[in-house]
Amino acid sequence: MTMHAQTAHRHALDFADAAFAHDVVAGLSGKPKRLSPKYFYDETGSQLFEQITQLPEYYPTRCELSILQRHAADIARLIPADAAMIEFGSGSTRKARMLLEAAPAITAYVPVDISSEMLMQEARELKRDFPRLAVCPVEADFTGPFRLPRAVASRPRLGFFPGSTIGNFEPHDAAAFLRHAASMLGGGSTLIIGIDLVKDAKVLNAAYDDAAGVTARFNLNLLARINRELNASFDLESFSHQAFYNTERRRIEMHLASCKRQRVRVAGRSFDFRAGETIHTENSYKYTRESFGAMARGSGWTPVAAWSDLQGYFSVQALAHQD
């Protein structure tokens, strides 16, 4: 492609597309090749993830919901009167609703998400269902700094980060996120966070490589999205889903493995694959109470309470931040 054609093509893309194209080209140029899991969630990907949460093998969502159900009143006891709950990367408000129902002390709710459509839709429904609650959505990337709405200024703050989303961060970035949350929420705040626990590798492997093949479709959808949005030529039949627990690093790794030697075109460039070469698409870190507690303490937080499901698969933790 000439410089000219490339420039013209660039102009046709909007900002988000350009960032996506840049990240994909950079990731596929790396050794090993990798792609960010944040790109899984286009419309199809979000639907597939919803299906994953209902699979018999995928325990995290069920476990976290059961913990919130059973211990909502215990969590509510930690929440000061007239508090503002700030949710990092809200998506669906299903889990927030469980806290809101149990804790009338929460009088303001601030969901922070980059996808404004879902954010605004959910905010409207929450206002309808909790008429006395101030709902103040913020459209932002929750991993960076964002401006908190005025309603929050005078209220004590409660952060909410469920779903073990923190498991997608490299340990260094997870610690950085906790420090960021501490500085956003300020002294005296509490953070309620969901983390997935280290457990039998068989249970972990099954959760990320389900018998119905939904996780495989979720993983492969990333290539379909790249084909569609970045004019790429991935043959989905010649890549296969891999997921396994890496015991030393305490993480599930997901990869897409090339079944043969091949060349793929993406956004005007070519990428060569060896037979068996993989694209690393996701890490999902698992913690013990101790390993998470140590990280939290090193990042400005003190663990004050932790709740688990009966099998001990998942943990919801309350952390406190002093000035």
Ligand code: AVJ
């Ligand atoms: C949304 C990051 C919590 O790591 O379990 C599920 C994503 N990937 N199955 C997880 C996911 C494959 C999920 N998180």
